[in-house]
Amino acid sequence: MNAEARAGGDQIKIFDKGDEEFDMSDLDTSDVPFVERAQILTEALPYIQRFRGKTMVIKYGGAAMKDPVLKRLVVDDLVFLSCVGIRPVFVHGGGPEINSWLGKLGIEAKFLNGLRVTDSATMDVVEMVLAGRVNKGLVSLINRAGGQAVGLCGKDGSLISAKPKNAELGFVGEVTGVNPALLNVLAAAGYIPVISSVGADEKGNSYNINADTLAGDLAAALGAEKLVLLTDVTGVLSQYPDESSLISHLTLPDCQNLISESVIAGGMVPKIGCCMKAIQSGVSASHIIDGRRPHSILLEVFTEKGIGTMITNTGYEMMTTTSSTSTNAPTSSSSSSSSSATAL
Helix, strand or coil: CCEEEEEECCEEEEEECCCCCCCHHHCCCCCHHHHHHHHHHHHHHHHHHHHCCCEEEEEECCHHHHCHHHHHHHHHHHHHHHHCCCEEEEEECCHHHHHHHHHHCCCCCEEECCEEEECHHHHHHHHHHHHHHHHHHHHHHHHHCCCCEEEEECCHHHCEEEEECCHHHECEEEEEEECCHHHHHHHHCCCEEEEECEEECCCCCEEEECHHHHHHHHHHHHCCCEEEEEECCCCCECCCCCHHHECCEEEHHHHHHHHHCCCCCCCHHHHHHHHHHHHHCCCCEEEEEECCCCCHHHHHHCCCCCCCEEEECCCCCCCCCCCCCCCCCCCHHHCCCCCCCCCC
């Protein structure tokens, strides 16, 4: 039966379109939540149409990885992307979980210039935690939410080749090659690859790889439409730590200028570097977003304003609506205020 629904208090009333008494004016639009939901879907439609069939690599970390509520919301976002025909590839680290298990096993966590020193015993724990407990926990959550996830590490299908980054750091690696064949097969079949940041060299030695860097390299190898980094910051701020100074859109030259002016500084520099490298390798857009916000992925990908900072090459075709006031990316000279550019 063709039907229309309307909200009547706590009840949903169903009207047959063949009913002579039915009139569109009978629909109760005073129920704001239902109207807002329809508007959200309407706003999302052009983005769904544009990105359907495209690959998005999402790096998962920060508070969203620790808070069980945020974790579930991120998983829901992933399943939504998959259901509307987008191909999400989910990359994760797991620093806090690694530290917890090192403590349980009586192994001291050591760091050099902010990087984990990974000896053989530590690497065993890293691989056990990342490729085992964390990875399979995420796979289980995605499957329970209605998705079809497959857990992988860089060793599976010779996905990630690596070499030592620095002899002083032990088994901390950097990516030397990506073989995306297995990921392409899984994505084409509707699966969501969940990848832990562990790679291997030609001798089979395991290496702990920075998850941001790995996500960027995977996005480049897959020819991804987007790279999305979930962080514990709002995005790039022109006047740190004032979150109202969020810069919505940056081009590669903007990034270079802001780094030279120390507007982009500290821990944001390697994240921006990762985003820039991905774009230079063919990724259309990179995003740095606040994973502490519920449904941050959907808000960035499917809304006009977005919530974080998008980085693109010059000449990137921005999606706008008639309500957009500007699509100009900020330059370093105008970075004192938030850009009104769309975040997609």
